[in-house]
Amino acid sequence: MDAATAPASDARPHSLRRRLLVFLLLAIAFFALLQGAGAYRGAVRQADQMFDLHLRQMAHAMRPGGPPPLLPPEDGGPEMDFEIQIWGPDGVQLFRSPRSDLPQSAVLGFSDVTVQGTSYRVYTVQTPVQTVQIAQDMSARNARARALALRAVLPVVLMAPLLMMVVWWVISASLAPIDRARRQVAGRAAGDFSPLADTDLPDEVRPLVGELNLLFTRVKAAFETQQAFVADAAHELRSPLTALKLQAQALRRSDVAGDPAAHGAALARLDQGIARAIHLVEQLLALARAEAGGTEAAQADVVLQDVMRLAIADVLPHAQARDIDLGVAGEGEDGSAAPVIVRGQPEALRALLRNLLDNAIKYTPESGRVDVSVSAAGGSAVLAVEDSGPGIAPAERERVPGRFVRGNDTGNAGGSGLGLAIVQAVAARHGGVLSLGTSQRLGGLRAEVRLPLREG
Numbered sequence: 001m002d003a004a005t006a007p008a009s010d011a012r013p014h015s016l017r018r019r020l021l022v023f024l025l026l027a028i029a030f031f032a033l034l035q036g037a038g039a040y041r042g043a044v045r046q047a048d049q050m051f052d053l054h055l056r057q058m059a060h061a062m063r064p065g066g067p068p069p070l071l072p073p074e075d076g077g078p079e080m081d082f083e084i085q086i087w088g089p090d091g092v093q094l095f096r097s098p099r100s101d102l103p104q105s106a107v108l109g110f111s112d113v114t115v116q117g118t119s120y121r122v123y124t125v126q127t128p129v130q131t132v133q134i135a136q137d138m139s140a141r142n143a144r145a146r147a148l149a150l151r152a153v154l155p156v157v158l159m160a161p162l163l164m165m166v167v168w169w170v171i172s173a174s175l176a177p178i179d180r181a182r183r184q185v186a187g188r189a190a191g192d193f194s195p196l197a198d199t200d201l202p203d204e205v206r207p208l209v210g211e212l213n214l215l216f217t218r219v220k221a222a223f224e225t226q227q228a229f230v231a232d233a234a235h236e237l238r239s240p241l242t243a244l245k246l247q248a249q250a251l252r253r254s255d256v257a258g259d260p261a262a263h264g265a266a267l268a269r270l271d272q273g274i275a276r277a278i279h280l281v282e283q284l285l286a287l288a289r290a291e292a293g294g295t296e297a298a299q300a301d302v303v304l305q306d307v308m309r310l311a312i313a314d315v316l317p318h319a320q321a322r323d324i325d326l327g328v329a330g331e332g333e334d335g336s337a338a339p340v341i342v343r344g345q346p347e348a349l350r351a352l353l354r355n356l357l358d359n360a361i362k363y364t365p366e367s368g369r370v371d372v373s374v375s376a377a378g379g380s381a382v383l384a385v386e387d388s389g390p391g392i393a394p395a396e397r398e399r400v401p402g403r404f405v406r407g408n409d410t411g412n413a414g415g416s417g418l419g420l421a422i423v424q425a426v427a428a429r430h431g432g433v434l435s436l437g438t439s440q441r442l443g444g445l446r447a448e449v450r451l452p453l454r455e456g
Contacts, residue, residue: 017175024167032160036153043149051141052110055123055134062086062132083120083135094130102135112138177201181209193220244273301454302349304340304374304381311353312372315361322366326357329371329386329441340374340381341454344430352426355419356385356447364389369442380432380450386439397436423449 062084083102086095101115102122113120119138124131177200184196195213198206251270312326319326342349353372360370368388375382392400401420424434432451439446 017171020171021168024171025164028160028163028167032156032163036156039152039156040149043152044145047145047148048141051121051136051145052123055110055121055136056125058082058084059123059125059132059134062130083137085133087131087133089129102133174202178205181205185212191223193217193223241277244270244277299343299345301341302344302346304342304349304383304451307346307349307353308372308374308383310350311357314350314354315357318358319361319370322361322364324361324364324366325369326361327369327371329373329384338376340376342381342430342451343454344451348426348429352423352449353383353385355422356383356449359419360385360387360389360445360447363387364444368444371442376453379453381453383449383451384446385448386442386446387444388439388442389444391438391443391445392436400436401434420447423447427451 083097084095085093085097085102088094101118102113102120103115107122108124108126111122111124113122113135120135121138121141122133122135124133126132181196181201188194193216195216196209198209198213201209248270251267308328312328316326318324357370357372364370364387370385370387373382373384373386375384401424420434420436427434427449430451432449435448435450437446437448438444
């Protein structure tokens with residue numbers, strides 16, 4: 001059997017309502033059977049005791065001068081289940097029931113006697129003036145005992161089905177809100193993320209519905225974010241693609257006109273437009289990955305100094321091309337600063353710092369300066385990038401981390417407006433926060449990301 005299909009074969013669907021009904025109804029039937037059997041046995045035992053008491057009372061009620069020596073047959077009747085014998089002190093029989101087959105000898109007290117296939121329960125008592133023996137046919141005695149026992153069992157027999165019906169109704173009524181919530185979810189449209197009603201729900205189910213509503217809220221936010229992202233991406237891609245089309249037309253015209261200088265300029269503009277379009281697409285993909293990732297993704301211990309060196313190596317050619325002095329601040333000459341370690345995804349953190357450095361290099365004038373530093377302060381790891389560029393006005397610092405938002409003081413850098421959005425998304429995924437301020441050393445922008453340090 002394939003291991004991939006093994007869990008599916010074991011995951012057999014089952015109904016909670018059916019399981020509750022089956023288990024509870026079987027339990028009721030089982031305990032009703034036990035109760036009925038116990039009641040039946042108890043009633044039979046009590047009937048035996050009652051009949052024995054009756055025999056004793058009848059025997060002691062026999063007094064001298066009581067019934068005549070022999071009763072006529074018609075007085076006893078065929079239904080009479082008692083046999084009576086009385087002897088005098090000399091052993092002479094004074095009285096005997098009609099058709100009595102009891103033996104002449106008697107055992108004092110209770111005894112069981114079988115005569116000609118008929119069993120009797122016999123009680124014998126002896127007084128100074130007579131000996132009295134009373135016997136009862138066990139078949140008639142047992143029939144009466146069973147009748148009394150059945151009367152005792154009858155309430156249990158009648159109550160068990162009634163109790164089953166009550167349990168059936170209670171379970172069905174208790175699970176009705178769950179079924180109603182299921183119908184609400186099944187009947188809603190694909191884009192309907194409105195919360196489920198949590199009224200009239202049992203306490204055990206209300207937290208589940210609450211978590212579903214929170215899930216709907218998160219899915220709605222993600223859906224709206226995706227829609228906004230697609231709309232913004234379509235809008236932002238329209239301009240560079242249109243520019244590429246116009247540049248291709250200009251290149252075609254310059255080629256037809258036979259002007260080498262114009263042809264070279266048009267070709268350079270086309271190359272530049274293609275590079276910008278490629279960069280924009282890469283930024284869009286990076287933002288999509290940053291926003292799609294979750295805190296539950298695989299994480300490891302990350303030394304931020306290592307991430308810093310890799311990110312600097314990524315952007316160093318760009319800095320050298322613009323004669324930007326790219327350096328590390330706050331680290332000893334031998335690079336022996338204490339390692340700052342966080343829990344996270346190394347590549348995502350590398351992309352975060354690379355975007356900060358790329359923005360700083362892009363918006364810093366040529367021959368400017370960009371410094372990056374890693375430190376630990378107040379229980380947080382601090383990644384800071386400072387530049388000598390124009391910075392960002394305080395009124396715009398809350399706005400620029402949004403998608404496709406560019407500051408008004410960025411000059412002609414021509415960015416896509418996605419770098420800080422990527423930084424903010426990665427920082428949020430790692431439990432960090434991005435803040436923008438003014439560099440006190442270089443006079444430009446100070447972009448700072450605070451991340452929680454690794455525990456322990």
